Amino acid sequence: MSAYVLYKTNPYRNQSMSKKPIRVAITGAAGNIGYALLFRIASGQMFGPDQPVALNLIEIEPGMNALRGVAMELDDCAFPLLTEIVQTSDLNVGFKDVNWALLVGSVPRKQGMERADLLGINGKIFVGQGKAINDNAAADVRILVVGNPCNTNCLIAQKHAPKIPAERWFAMTRLDENRAKTQLAQKASVPVKDIANLCVWGNHSPTMFPDFYNAKISGKPALDVIGDETWLKDTFVPKVGKRGAEIIAARGASSAASAANAVVDTVVSLTTKTAPSEFHSVCVLSSGEYGVPEGIITSLPIKSDGEKWEVVKGVQLTDYAKEQIAKSNQELLDEREMALAAL
Numbered sequence: 001m002s003a004y005v006l007y008k009t010n011p012y013r014n015q016s017m018s019k020k021p022i023r024v025a026i027t028g029a030a031g032n033i034g035y036a037l038l039f040r041i042a043s044g045q046m047f048g049p050d051q052p053v054a055l056n057l058i059e060i061e062p063g064m065n066a067l068r069g070v071a072m073e074l075d076d077c078a079f080p081l082l083t084e085i086v087q088t089s090d091l092n093v094g095f096k097d098v099n100w101a102l103l104v105g106s107v108p109r110k111q112g113m114e115r116a117d118l119l120g121i122n123g124k125i126f127v128g129q130g131k132a133i134n135d136n137a138a139a140d141v142r143i144l145v146v147g148n149p150c151n152t153n154c155l156i157a158q159k160h161a162p163k164i165p166a167e168r169w170f171a172m173t174r175l176d177e178n179r180a181k182t183q184l185a186q187k188a189s190v191p192v193k194d195i196a197n198l199c200v201w202g203n204h205s206p207t208m209f210p211d212f213y214n215a216k217i218s219g220k221p222a223l224d225v226i227g228d229e230t231w232l233k234d235t236f237v238p239k240v241g242k243r244g245a246e247i248i249a250a251r252g253a254s255s256a257a258s259a260a261n262a263v264v265d266t267v268v269s270l271t272t273k274t275a276p277s278e279f280h281s282v283c284v285l286s287s288g289e290y291g292v293p294e295g296i297i298t299s300l301p302i303k304s305d306g307e308k309w310e311v312v313k314g315v316q317l318t319d320y321a322k323e324q325i326a327k328s329n330q331e332l333l334d335e336r337e338m339a340l341a342a343l
């Protein structure tokens with residue numbers, strides 16, 4: 001079997017479009033999240049209805065046949081914005097000239113496991129991917145890590161890509177934010193669009209802290225609207241933290257469509273202007289904001305001007321919130337130590 005397989009599908013189609021395509025690499029493209037994600041990117045939901053996209057689909061060798069089927073389906077959608085599909089198991093080909101790298105490919109956990117149990121299995125994948133991104137990607141590349149444990153995997157890849165500025169690396173807690181918003185909306189019997197300022201802090205693990213103190217329901221503090229701090233602490237927080245496990249128990253497989261949706265939401269939030277006074281949860285490399293230890297990829301409240309992002313300043317944290325966030329960040333420090341020792 002060849003070391004890599006590269007198929008370019010219709011490389012010349014749709015070339016008359018005036019904007020230069022955004023080139024997006026997706027690893028694990030034939031997996032469950034990949035299957036829910038590619039069609040949304042190709043249809044324009046990630047970068048907008050007039051922005052052409054080229055897709056670099058990356059799989060391991062045993063996944064290449066399934067990937068060919070997925071690419072055929074992309075072709076059969078006749079998406080006007082999709083200019084090119086590259087299919088490869090060679091990371092140097094897959095990350096060539098990409099503007100975005102969505103690192104999904106890795107093993108999901110099974111029932112009874114924690115995401116951190118995957119570090120030994122998945123961590124090493126991100127060494128080679130970090131290096132290949134460093135050596136091949138476009139000068140403006142931005143990277144979003146989804147494969148678990150996503151925070152520490154992101155840190156591993158970042159450490160192997162010295163050319164790429166630290167602010168271009170992200171890991172995903174948007175699914176947790178979306179889950180938390182829905183739980184609050186259902187409890188308060190309001191539409192989910194009425195929930196704002198819901199930051200999930202820390203690690204994408206059961207220790208994450210969905211900060212209900214700063215969340216707003218229809219413009220009012222969530223605590224006032226719900227009126228039950230015990231429910232928020234003892235039911236809402238663990239419900240959000242363990243939602244991934246609840247889905248695995250019900251589906252027999254980890255969340256896929258909602259994860260793909262959160263990938264789209266994360267990229268949209270980083271590439272469009274955030275609404276005034278709103279923020280979103282994204283894991284970024286900490287430089288000590290809010291007393292968080294430096295040098296971990298941790299979830300913080302982020303806003304964007306459409307080009308650059310920043311950590312929102314001035315969010316007031318209660319002592320309880322600070323304690324929960326510190327626990328989650330301690331877990332990230334421990335994961336970092338484990339990862340560095342293993343690599």
Ligand SMILES: NC(=O)c1ccc[n+]([C@@H]2O[C@H](COP(=O)([O-])OP(=O)(O)OC[C@H]3O[C@@H](n4cnc5c(N)ncnc54)[C@H](O)[C@@H]3O)[C@@H](O)[C@H]2O)c1
Binds near residue numbers: 031032149176256
């Ligand atoms: N951060 C989040 O919120 C979040 C949410 C859901 C799932 N996840 C994680 O995303 C990952 C993928 O989930 P899934 O449901 O798509 O899994 P899946 O098993 O359906 O698909 C994974 C795909 O990745 C491929 N793959 C494995 N190693 C690879 C490598 N080195 N390079 C390229 N491709 C590789 C596999 O062949 C497979 O096709 C898992 O680690 C899961 O835990 C994260």
Ligand SMILES: O=C(O)C[C@H](O)C(=O)O
Binds near residue numbers: 108109115148243247
């Ligand atoms: O829980 C998992 O293992 C998958 C994912 O991280 C999730 O939150 O759904």
